[in-house]
Amino acid sequence: MSASGLLVIQIENMAQSEEIEINCLLTEAIFYNNRKEEDDSFLDKSIQCVNSADALIKKNIRDSFIELSYDTIINFAETAITIPGKEKLSEFYIDLFFQRN
Numbered sequence: 001m002s003a004s005g006l007l008v009i010q011i012e013n014m015a016q017s018e019e020i021e022i023n024c025l026l027t028e029a030i031f032y033n034n035r036k037e038e039d040d041s042f043l044d045k046s047i048q049c050v051n052s053a054d055a056l057i058k059k060n061i062r063d064s065f066i067e068l069s070y071d072t073i074i075n076f077a078e079t080a081i082t083i084p085g086k087e088k089l090s091e092f093y094i095d096l097f098f099q100r101n
Contacts (some may be wrong), residue, residue, distance in 0.1 A: 004061060018056055018064075019072050025053040026079045033083055043084065050079065050086050057093075073097050 001097040029049035033090055053076060057064045065073070080090035 019068055022053045022056050022068070022072055023075065025049045025056075026075050029053070029079050029083060046083050047085065048081050050089065052088055054080075061096075070097075 026049070029046040032046035032049065036043040036046065057068070057076070074097070077090045077093045077097070078084040080093070
């Protein structure tokens with residue numbers, strides 16, 4: 001295998017691992033948000049999870065929107081709209097999603 005072929009495989013694996021990380025952060029955000037009455041820190045933790053997922057996507061937003069699945073983008077928007085103060089992020093990603101298509 002050539003060096004350029006190996007580089008392509010490494011980039012694809014990085015994109016897949018970032019997508020998995022984003023989905024895990026969104027799952028955590030939902031978990032904490034659904035249990036925010038149990039612990040005062042859970043709402044902040046859910047916000048931090050959404051912020052972390054947002055930072056991963058925005059690290060290279062053009063490539064993110066090429067490489068991320070539709071499910072991940074929609075999952076982000078659905079999650080962000082349920083987290084207090086993150087509704088605008090949901091709107092931002094929905095707008096980008098429809099510009100992409």
